[in-house]
Amino acid sequence: MTEASRKWTWADFVQRCRSRTVSGEIDVNPLVFRVLLPWFIFCALGLLIDTEGELLKFAERIVPLTSALPLIGFFGLLSYWSTPKWSQGIKFLVWKIVWPVVVGVCYAYMTIGAFYWFNALAGSQEAVLVHGPVIKMYDRVGGRYGGHGWYLYITFDHRVVVLDVPRQDYEQIRVGDEYAVKMKRGALGYFYRWSNSILY
Structure with a gap:
């Protein structure tokens, strides 16, 4: 059985992270469907809560620190772990640095819906x-x-x-x-x- 056809597990993923052998073919889809997609749906539903408009401004002010930086760091580590060798050329290296920033910022903006959920569920x-x-x-x-x-x-x-x-x-x-x-x-x-x- 090839590694790509094995059942994906968190334990195997952590091991690949430690050995810097994270694979786009093996790891991207499970991470998307187990983490990113549920988080996106959760946050999107939060935006449907009828909340006064100033909460959006408040969330936009603190998202860069509470969400953007951690998410950029997470995607940056995925980029780093999936590239054992850094000698593929300058364009490749620039792309490996740029895409974590772009994807991290996009997903950070989605977390605004989480503020709506917290405001409602933890409130009076x-x-x-x-x-x-x-x-x-x-x-x-x-x-x-x-x-x-x-x-x-x-x-x-x-x-x-x-x-x-x-x-x-x-x-x-x-x-x-x-x-x-x-x-x-x-x-x-x-x-x-x-x-x-x-x-x-």
Whole structure:
């Protein structure tokens, strides 16, 4: 039985890492389906949680340190371990350095959904009536905060809260009107609700 046809195991993978014999043919697909794909699905589902827009800004500020650097390091080690000899030419060496950075940054951005999950699951389940005067309206479809692009900026709890709202609510509201919606306070301090804008 060839090594490529053997059942993939974590123990064998660790051994190949130690001996710097990680193989794209043997290891890439199992890692993708066992680690990267489930993580991508988990984070993508997190983005469906209806959360106030400022959480995205918060996550984008800390992702470079909490996710990007570790992931770049992980893919960099895979690149290093899979290349016992570094004499294949300058173009090859540049590619071995560039691809871990590109892939690491892409997967790091996906981890934003994990912040949505943490904010919701570790937060209070007690309902809060988020309400206040509308100070700004934003209807750019596909805007910064995701969803369908209908957003209201209201003042509540001594700060500005950005809410993703249904189109019918948006069309009935004017700047200065009072808007209220029941949400929950998340562990990171950002309001959320399980019903999400994808259903609007």
